[in-house]
Amino acid sequence: MRREGVTRRDWLALSGLALGAMAARPAEGARAVSAGPVEPVSVAKVRSYDEDLTTRFRQMFDQIGGIGNQVKGKTVGIKVNLTGGGRFPGYTAGDTHWVHPRVVGAVVAVFGALGAKRIRILESAGGHRPGYKLEDKLLSGGWDVAAIRNAAPLVEFEDTNALGQGKQYSLLKVQSEPYIFPAFQLNHSYQDCDFFVSLGKMKNHEEMGLTVCIKNLFGITPLGLYGDRETVFHYGQVQVPPGAPAELDPKSNRYEGWRLPRILVDILGARPVDLAIADGIVSMVGGEGPWVLGSKPVHPGLLVVGRNCVNTDAVAAATMGYNPRAGRHEPPYRVFKNPKDHPPEQLQPGDETFQYADNMMLLAEAVGLGSADLKKIDVRGVPIKEAMFDYEAFWKNQMPKEQS
Amino acid sequence: MLDPASTRQALADEYLNLAARRQVPYRLVARSGLNAAAVAKFRALVATELDPPSAAERKLLQEFAENGGLVITGPSWGGAPKTEPFAEVLAGKGRVVVYKNPDPEAVARDVKELLSDDDLGVVPFNVPSVITCASGGGPGHPLLVQLLNYFDHPVEAITLRVAGKFGSARLETPEGAAVDLPLRDAEGRTEVTVPKLLLWGAVSMEQ
Numbered sequence: 086m087r088r089e090g091v092t093r094r095d096w097l098a099l100s101g102l103a104l105g106a107m108a109a110r111p112a113e114g115a116r117a118v119s120a121g122p123v124e125p126v127s128v129a130k131v132r133s134y135d136e137d138l139t140t141r142f143r144q145m146f147d148q149i150g151g152i153g154n155q156v157k158g159k160t161v162g163i164k165v166n167l168t169g170g171g172r173f174p175g176y177t178a179g180d181t182h183w184v185h186p187r188v189v190g191a192v193v194a195v196f197g198a199l200g201a202k203r204i205r206i207l208e209s210a211g212g213h214r215p216g217y218k219l220e221d222k223l224l225s226g227g228w229d230v231a232a233i234r235n236a237a238p239l240v241e242f243e244d245t246n247a248l249g250q251g252k253q254y255s256l257l258k259v260q261s262e263p264y265i266f267p268a269f270q271l272n273h274s275y276q277d278c279d280f281f282v283s284l285g286k287m288k289n290h291e292e293m294g295l296t297v298c299i300k301n302l303f304g305i306t307p308l309g310l311y312g313d314r315e316t317v318f319h320y321g322q323v324q325v326p327p328g329a330p331a332e333l334d335p336k337s338n339r340y341e342g343w344r345l346p347r348i349l350v351d352i353l354g355a356r357p358v359d360l361a362i363a364d365g366i367v368s369m370v371g372g373e374g375p376w377v378l379g380s381k382p383v384h385p386g387l388l389v390v391g392r393n394c395v396n397t398d399a400v401a402a403a404t405m406g407y408n409p410r411a412g413r414h415e416p417p418y419r420v421f422k423n424p425k426d427h428p429p430e431q432l433q434p435g436d437e438t439f440q441y442a443d444n445m446m447l448l449a450e451a452v453g454l455g456s457a458d459l460k461k462i463d464v465r466g467v468p469i470k471e472a473m474f475d476y477e478a479f480w481k482n483q484m485p486k487e488q489s
Numbered sequence: 490m491l492d493p494a495s496t497r498q499a500l501a502d503e504y505l506n507l508a509a510r511r512q513v514p515y516r517l518v519a520r521s522g523l524n525a526a527a528v529a530k531f532r533a534l535v536a537t538e539l540d541p542p543s544a545a546e547r548k549l550l551q552e553f554a555e556n557g558g559l560v561i562t563g564p565s566w567g568g569a570p571k572t573e574p575f576a577e578v579l580a581g582k583g584r585v586v587v588y589k590n591p592d593p594e595a596v597a598r599d600v601k602e603l604l605s606d607d608d609l610g611v612v613p614f615n616v617p618s619v620i621t622c623a624s625g626g627g628p629g630h631p632l633l634v635q636l637l638n639y640f641d642h643p644v645e646a647i648t649l650r651v652a653g654k655f656g657s658a659r660l661e662t663p664e665g666a667a668v669d670l671p672l673r674d675a676e677g678r679t680e681v682t683v684p685k686l687l688l689w690g691a692v693s694m695e696q
Contacts, residue, residue, distance in 0.1 A: 172617060175642055213602040224614035227646035229682075231673060 123456040125149050125463040126391035126400040128472050131366050133386075134180075138191035142362075145390040146195065148465040152360060152392075155280050157200035162278030164207045164245075165189055166285045166301045167222060169374035173382050178226045181369040181382045184284050186228040188364045188388075190236050192284065197237025204237050207274050209246035209304045219244040245272035247309030254310055256330070261354035261452040264347035265337065268330040269355050270310050283358045283394055287365030287387065287401050289380070289476060290373045292319070292341055292427075293349075293442045294417035295407065297389075297398045298361035299449065302352045303345075318348050320431060340434040342413075342420065346445040353394060353454055361397035363389040365404070370480035378423055385474035395455025396462050399446050406475035409457040413441035416477045492520040492538045500593065501538055507597035508535075509620045512613050513604070525549060532608040533559035533600060537591040541565035555581030559603055563591040575599065606678065607652055614648040619686065621649075632694045638686050647683040655679040655694045662690040 127145040131138070146152050167183045179185040189206065196204050210219040219242040220230050234240045243249045251273030258268040275281070285301035293300055306314060310329055316322045319341040325331055338344060365387035371380035387404050391397030399409035407417055420440050424432055434440060446457035456462060459469070478484040491501055508515050518527055520539065523546060528534055534553060539546050540563055547566075554560045560580075563569075566587050570576040574595060575588045586603065588596065606612050611623040611634055618640035626632035632651065638644050658670040658681040670692065673680040683690060 174640075215605040221614065224648045224650075227615040229646065 123458075123461045123463070124391055124393035124396050125465050126389060126393075126396050127466040128400060128404060128464060128469065129388045129390075129466050130386050130472055131388050134185050134187040134366055138187055139194045141388065142191050142195045142390070143198075145388065145466065149390060149392055152280075153199045155359060156196055158202050159279035160203040160205065160277065161196050161201045161280045161282065162205045162207050162274055163189070163192065163282040163284055164275075164301060164305060166296075166304070167208050167210075167226070168286075168304070169376065171375040173369070173375050176367070176382050179228065180367040182286060182288060182374045183226060184286050184364045185366065186223070186226070186233065188362070188366070189284065190229075190233045192282070192362065193233055193236040193240055197240075201237060201280075203239045203241065205241045205243055205274050205278065206233070207243050207245045207272070207305070209308065210244035211246060211308075212244075217244075218242065243272065243274045245274055245305060246307050248272065248307075249274065251277075254307065257355040259351045259354040260357065261350070261454055263333065263351050263354065264448065264452075265332050265334075265344065266330060266348060266351045266355075267333060269306060269352060270329050271305055271356065272307055275305055275356050280359045281356065282360045282362065284362045284364065287363050287368050287385065287389070287405055288373050289369075289371055289417055289480065290442075291377045291422060292420060293345060293445070294420055295398075295402055295405070296373050297363045297401045298358065298394050299349055299353055299398050299445050302356065302358075303349060305352065305356060319345055320428060322428075338436070339430070340436070341431055342418075342434060342440060342442040343436070346443040346448055349445050350449045350452065350454065353449060354452065357454075358394035359392065361389075361391050361394040363387075363397060363401040365389065365401065365474070370476045379480070381480075383474070383476070383479050385476075387472055387474060393455040395446055395449045395457060399455075399457040399459065400462060400464055400469065402446070403459055403469045404472045404474065406473055406477055409444075409446055409459060411444060412447075413437065413443060418442045418444055490518050490520055490523065490534065490536050490538050494520075495538055497538075503593040504535060504537070504596060507593050508600065511597045511601045512609075512616060512621055513597065513601050514610065514621075514623055520546075523549065525552070528553055528558075531558065533561065533604060535561045535596065535600065537561060537563045537588070537596065539565075551580060551585070554583040554585050557582035559583055559600075559608075560585045561591070561596060561600060562587050564589060577603075606650060610652050612650040614650070615646055616644065618642075619644055619647065626694075634692045634694070636683065636686055636690045636692070638688055643685050643687045645685045647686055649681050649683070649692060650675055651679045651681070651694060653679065653696065655681075655696050658692055658694045660690055660692050662687070 127148040129145055165184050172178050173181055193204055208219055210222045223230050249272050254270035255273050255276035256268055257271055283298040283301045285298040288296050290296040311317050317325055321339045321344055365385040367384050369380050369382050389397055389401040402409045411418055418441055420442055422440055449455055450457045536550055550560045569587050569589045575586050578585045613621050619636050619638050622635045624633050634649055658672055659667050660670050661667045670681045
């Protein structure tokens with residue numbers, strides 16, 4: 086069947102009937118995707134960032150089968166989430182909308198103890214000042230950069246918003262069947278690593294409904310080349326500049342709720358994740374940063390870790406109280422975007438009567454990148470039911486005041 | 490630069506207010522006192538109040554830029570962009586930045602981004618509700634950085650990055666005895682971290 090703007094593959098993903106799509110043949114030359122057992126995911130309840138997170142992460146890594154062999158003697162790249170500025174009164178950015186420095190420090194310490202040769206912290210620093218570095222952004226958030234640098238034998242920081250220490254960008258092709266883009270030009274660090282970690286924050290997102298470890302990867306696209314993520318990726322108002330791989334169909338749907346989840350899955354397909362870590366010890370509901378109207382801090386007390394990024398996001402979504410197989414009509418994917426911050430055409434999608442985001446986990450599942458089916462995922466540590474923190478209820482003030 | 494004859498004093502005050510909040514150190518130069526000697530020690534001149542600049546003022550500002558300085562001006566300078574917020578025009582060793590509309594918020598933000606660490610001298614980090622004021626620091630004199638927190642929550646982990654190499658740093662606050670702060674080398678500059686600031690503190694640094 087074919088509906089305008091929706092292929093059969095899309096319909097299967099959106100309706101949750103993605104089992105058939107798991108058998109879809111990957112594009113020629115793409116990495117063969119196994120339909121075998123899905124990777125386990127570990128869930129932990131962690132009350133505070135003051136706990137012994139190093140020991141906690143060692144336990145969680147053991148629970149998912151261990152990572153020592155993959156890390157020893159290798160270069161580890163860790164994409165952290167440092168989205169946006171501002172802060173809620175009484176909270177740091179690392180509490181609510183960035184990953185927390187103590188989480189980063191603990192993860193670095195564990196990798197160092199496991200024998201990683203080099204650990205690179207990666208993110209777009211977003212600064213415009215001459216000589217502005219990623220370390221400067223961390224300092225602006227009150228991070229103890231020296232402590233993180235000393236947590237393992239060799240720790241580096243790279244602003245991946247441009248060339249950084251590289252002489253040219255690296256071309257990474259989408260290994261799964263691409264939706265929008267066949268490849269991306271990225272900072273060299275995303276190619277020059279043996280073990281890649283997506284370290285995200287468990288939050289709502291104004292446009293995407295949810296942001297955890299898949300959405301964390303959006304920041305690996307360098308503005309130094311692509312220019313502007315909103316006009317190029319979110320809305321597709323402009324095509325990529327010369328030198329960057331063009332999108333497959335410039336006439337495809339420009340609505341960001343349709344487009345951006347598919348681009349995120351393409352990015353995951355181009356830069357596969359070896360370890361996904363979701364920081365939900367302290368976080369926020371209602372949006373991805375304090376600038377989103379109605380958002381507020383919460384204390385879920387959660388960590389989620391897994392070898393497969395899609396599985397990890399699915400379990401993280403479940404611990405946030407969401408159905409990982411939810412569609413456009415359901416939370417968190419039925420969205421309302423601030424009219425002041427979005428172009429008028431993005432407030433009225435052509436194919437629906439309300440604003441939405443498609444479920445990036447289902448789209449990833451449809452191209453064989455992982456599973457969003459909780460019945461297939463082996464959840465270790467704390468069962469989801471015991472760990473669950475209902476983000477939607479807290480956002481809508483339907484829950485009793487949380488205990489401190 | 491301030492023009493006491495200006496009818497837009499509130500706007501002029503806002504430049505100063507927002508520059509302070511962006512941690513851009515500044516001094517005031519009255520329009521009547523504008524001469525080459527008066528501006529020689531500065532790295533940047535915000536000349537949006539010279540609207541328009543006289544021929545002599547324009548010549549002075551142009552020479553300041555050509556000698557390596559940064560000049561911030563409004564549309565009366567000429568060459569303001571049509572769509573971009575400002576145009577950066579190279580001039581000798583320096584630059585002239587011409588705004589289409591020199592909004593104080595935009596100017597304060599952009600001045601901070603257009604200046605390097607060396608230009609700023611003292612660069613504070615993690616100061617969302619703190620303003621800083623640096624004084625001293627000349628040969629044989631300690632550098633004093635005062636910090637004022639204008640919010641009702643304390644601020645933790647404030648880092649100061651200072652141009653040059655220093656041998657000691659001491660923090661004084663009303664809450665207790667002065668404490669020595671450990672120093673870190675930051676690629677030829679010196680960094681020091683204030684663990685917690687309730688309302689006011691002063692860091693004195695000596696070489």
